[in-house]
Amino acid sequence: MRRRVSDNTLWFWIFVGPFAAGLALFTYVPLLWSVYLSFFDAHNTVSPTDFVGFDNYTAMLRDGAFTSSLGTFAVFSLFIVPATYALALGLALMVNRIRRFQAFFRSVFFLPAACSYVVAALIWKMSIFNGVRFGLANTVLGWFGADQTAWLSTTHPPWYWLVIVTVRLWLQAGFYMILFLAGLQRISPRLYEAAAVDGARPGWQVFRHITFPQLRTTSIAVVLLLVINAFQAFDEFYNLLSDARGYPPYARPPLVYLYYTALGQGQNLGMGSAGAVILALIIAVVTVFQARWFGLGRKEAD
């Protein structure tokens, strides 16, 4: 008996050990190191000696470019979260309704999720939304006699948002549609039968009072994931808008800005780390509020 116990501990460590060590080595150590760096003047070094206290933090919060990048992020998530939510839910409702070819449509809408952000961003930039007359969007506009538009270079009106938002919608709507489909299939048909008996009209009334409330847990998960994904926005922004000379001062989310501060030629790792810590705190606060607001972790029956 005794032997069995120590065997279990042994196997526990054999299986968990490498991952725990990896987690510590590649996640916790860099994380704490970054916090450490944020209190130093760390230009081009990861072992700085020049302690500056909270100077990096005050400089970062006073930096107009950083605060405007937070604004950019806010605009982006206000746009992308509801849009993806609505589109994914709409797709799921439609795919769930059709009786034939369901598997086909499910796969078709899900396929873009398998495409890489970088590849999709390049296709959007080079062939669909390039600024010259033979770009796809400009060709279509040309049929109606419209002038060519430089989608990614025009700031008035900010057409670049159209490119950024559509590429992400295309990429991620299918994935969330699958989550919603799973949620829809878990709703008991008896609820719909009972609603029909009670005289609920199919359509909006049933959706409003049965389907939508029953999808509550799925919705919470989807919104949480969408917000976190929006915070991580980097790939498509970087690939759509950066060039050899850097990045334009608009549509610059926090991660892109910090990337240029800390890892660009400036290599200001102290400032970059301070920015990263500020961003992490914001994410933590937002997530806590979100969890409170949605009542995450509360029992279903409450």
Next chain:
Amino acid sequence: MTISRRTLLGTGAALGLLTACGSNTGRDKGSSPGGKVTLDHWYHQYGEAGTEAAVRRYAAAYDKAKVSVQWRPGNYDQQTAAALLTSSGPDVFEVNGPTLDQIQGGQVADLTALFDGVKDDFNPAVLAPKTYDGKIWGVPQVVDTQFLYYRKSLLKDAGVQPPATLDELVDAAKALTRNKVKGLFLGNDGGAGVLGGTPLYAAGLSLVTADGRVGFDDPAAARTLGKLHQLYADKSLLLGAPSDWSDPSAFLQGLTAMQWSGLWALPAVQKALGDDFGVLPFPKDGPNGKPSVPVGAYAAAVSTRSKHQVEAKAYVKWLWVERTDFQEDFALSYGFHIPARLSLAKKAAKLRQGAAADAVTYATDHGYAQPLLWTPTLQTAYQDALNRIVKDGASPDSELKSVIRKTKDELQRVKKS
């Protein structure tokens, strides 16, 4: 929980596996069998065919050490900056710098001694930004420059003379803009990135003065930069082209009548258009203005983290100071660059005819090199401001005011350290 000897061994083995993976970086470091040291030499990826084979040939010809060349595609500046923080970085590397922070941070070795007796043969304009505190921190390899290409036939059709002032450039670009052809291509961002300080120099100003003060604290700066917005507002600029300013494709495909690009594009333009093109410097603006073109040079530098600094310096001296035959081959046989050595530049027959000769004249007479004190932080701040001036029509006065403030702070910071 008790930790038995076996558990300890188990975790130890697991960690051992991890570290074993970590050290396998696929490169051999240190001494090679013949007792010679191995030097890692990094280059950024050049677009021209044959360059990579050439640098490998030079490296193989060195007999005092084994040189392993790494040809690195992608974001080279970021890669070297990160690699220099560790001891597994290169021994010798080419760099679009070295930057002031790299010099002050002690990341690159002092190479002054390599220039004994030959210092005067290096192009002074590009040697100046490699010099700090009276010491030289990199050996310039080749000189690159940028200028304006224009299509003679298109200008003639529109009845436009090659522009000699910025105002004429604005008018010409407008006159040349047709339904399917734009007048001018300054890069997909509207010019803020590639032009940088060039318009300021064309107005007779500078980024940082020789004595280390702000060089554009002058009303003329705002006036000149404001004219760049006119180009954008007139819709004369080509934007969103599939390839950016560094590639002549947009010019060759007839998407634009004029394009700002580099000397490296000249062979391709010549091949496609024959005589139907000319080159111009960035035109002057205002009463104190003079035409301007940027010049710059990649330099060979030695990392102070290298375990073989002495050997690395000897190798750099051999390749970039002594072997003028290789330097000539590197500058002129593949792409199109001006040799960094004045004696070689004078000899080069390829640079003495047609548009190439004009370009070399512009680089010699009107070339300015970005000052070392113009740090990446300032570049970003200035480029952002210029971007807002050009595209958003932001007030050049107030935008420049905040850049000037930032420049003063940054110059203070770098002088302190």
